[in-house]
Amino acid sequence: MILVLTAAVLGLIVSIFGTPTAIRLLVQHNYGQLIRDDGPTGHHVKRGTPTMGGAVIIIAVLTGYFGAHLVRLSAPTLSGLLVLFLVVGLGLVGFVDDFIKISKQRSLGLRTGPKFAAQAFVGVVFAVLSLRFPDEQGYTPASEYLSVLRDTGLVLPAALFVIWALIIVAGASNGVNLTDGLDGLATGACVMVFGAYTLIGVWQYNQSCQVTPGPTCYEVRDPLDIAVLSAALVGACFGFLWWNAAPARIFMGDTGSLALGGALAGLAIVSRTQLLLLVLGGLFALITLSVALQVGWFKATGGKRLFRMAPLQHHFELTGWNEVTIVVRFWIIAGVFVALGLGVFYAEWVVGA
Numbered sequence: 001m002i003l004v005l006t007a008a009v010l011g012l013i014v015s016i017f018g019t020p021t022a023i024r025l026l027v028q029h030n031y032g033q034l035i036r037d038d039g040p041t042g043h044h045v046k047r048g049t050p051t052m053g054g055a056v057i058i059i060a061v062l063t064g065y066f067g068a069h070l071v072r073l074s075a076p077t078l079s080g081l082l083v084l085f086l087v088v089g090l091g092l093v094g095f096v097d098d099f100i101k102i103s104k105q106r107s108l109g110l111r112t113g114p115k116f117a118a119q120a121f122v123g124v125v126f127a128v129l130s131l132r133f134p135d136e137q138g139y140t141p142a143s144e145y146l147s148v149l150r151d152t153g154l155v156l157p158a159a160l161f162v163i164w165a166l167i168i169v170a171g172a173s174n175g176v177n178l179t180d181g182l183d184g185l186a187t188g189a190c191v192m193v194f195g196a197y198t199l200i201g202v203w204q205y206n207q208s209c210q211v212t213p214g215p216t217c218y219e220v221r222d223p224l225d226i227a228v229l230s231a232a233l234v235g236a237c238f239g240f241l242w243w244n245a246a247p248a249r250i251f252m253g254d255t256g257s258l259a260l261g262g263a264l265a266g267l268a269i270v271s272r273t274q275l276l277l278l279v280l281g282g283l284f285a286l287i288t289l290s291v292a293l294q295v296g297w298f299k300a301t302g303g304k305r306l307f308r309m310a311p312l313q314h315h316f317e318l319t320g321w322n323e324v325t326i327v328v329r330f331w332i333i334a335g336v337f338v339a340l341g342l343g344v345f346y347a348e349w350v351v352g353a
Helices: 002-028 041-046 054-072 078-104 112-130 158-179 185-206 223-244 253-270 282-300 312-318 323-352
Strands: 145-147 151-155
Touching: 002 054, 002 185, 002 223, 054 078, 054 223, 054 253, 078 112, 078 158, 078 223, 078 253, 112 158, 112 253, 158 185, 158 253, 158 282, 185 223, 185 253, 185 323, 223 253, 282 312, 282 323, 312 323
Parallel strands: none
Antiparallel strands: 145 151
């Protein structure tokens, strides 16, 4: 547990004290957020707010994770390193996207094709490597089995697993990206989900087949390290939220949203809780669904809108809700989903025991 707590504290310290430095540097270089003219009018006052703050989150996560292992003189695990590869890789994709927006002075960065190709490359490399390098017990970081709360009996061929992993990575990273539209909304929701994965990692470690063999033990390769990395993410997001809460002094940008989404996907895959992510990250799923419904309804009805604006949080803005009210209520929804997910996870173990 000292590893977990150390990672969280280091991530928090680097993030909360490093973000003001990032704000000053970004302001000096005029790296400010561009605001869509067709968005809620209340957002126009945010034009010029420093963006690309997700770089601070990534640095804080790396410091928390590797710093904790250095303090405890323990080696990082392959599972942790692969999830970090997703975080850094997708963060770089987001950084390029943000930089193009700023340098070209437009609200759209990377074109859809190149952006998806870059995300796909990072996701495929992660998926392929995660099925290799078994440990002494024969466990690889990921499993070819489809998982809900643990591996099920449904085996996915290697090629199909790669495609499935890519869907999870793309869905989670874009889900966080779509949610990151109001001050602190995505950051606060991520704190809750990463907190859940910290608890799941600790529980899987205590109930692992190497520690407590039995019918309900978990066959997960590096559960404790999953908790360590999740704790580093909690600390990093908490520290950033101090400056990202309304009125935001800095935005995470695609640099942060794609990286955090990748972390969610990676943690779900290596912890064998792929479909549970839909519940734990229920807020991200709802907001992504709102965009899909809006596009589908628009095409099916010849131009009519289901919502006043998508993603969903902007619909409520246009109905007159205050931004802070929306954020707090959406945080409550996120918390309910996380509580439900953890409840289902624990209930499965209790029933099996």
